[in-house]
Amino acid sequence: MQLGHVIYKVKDLSRAVADFEARGFAVEYGTVKRPYNALIYFSSGPYLELLARAGMPSLLGRLLALGPRGGAARRFLSWDRGPEGVCGLCLEGDASELEEGTTLLSSKGLRLKPKRVDPHGRELRYEVFFPDDVDLPFLMSHFSTEPRPRDFTHPNGSAPSPTSPTRCPSASGTPSSG
DSSP: OEEEEEEEEOSOHHHHHHHHHHTTOOOEESOSSSOOEEEEOOSSSOEEEEESOOOOOHHHHHHHHTSTTHHHHHHHHHHHHSOSEEEEEEEEEOHHHHHHHHHHTTTOEEEEOOEEEOTTSOEEEOOEEEESSTTSOEEEEOOSSOOSOSSOOOTTOOOOBTTBOOEEEOTTSOEEEO
16 A cells, blocks of 8 residues: 545635645545545545545534444544644555555554545545544545546646655645655
């Protein structure tokens, strides 16, 4: 498995999208109706997910956090309540790698098979495993349809290079190597 994406918590999704677009990144909302996240894809390598909320009602999250699969609820609540900034990492691989990772973690966590329709009308199916230990990255299979654009360069010139790390702007807006 390899780093699939980085989750970056934002308080105001539309403002964060506008900020990243002003910095020259192409940003797309995760869904058309009631978006809770937005994505900054590169042709290859990890992408950045801007997350406004995980969407779990607070009371339900607190109740679920007490149960046998409470790690996922605690993770979602921490994402919702946390400050702006990096809040999660996702390791991505094929179905066999997801299975191996889940087994290595003794299946202690929550496994889901979500799907969503992106703004381009593509149905994206995948599997995800959220370990009970909220300090560990979560695991995800590849999407059923690849959402990353091919041979894409952002308006600011950012594009992943096989010989150098992806560069992301720091909080001050100055690019820093990752």
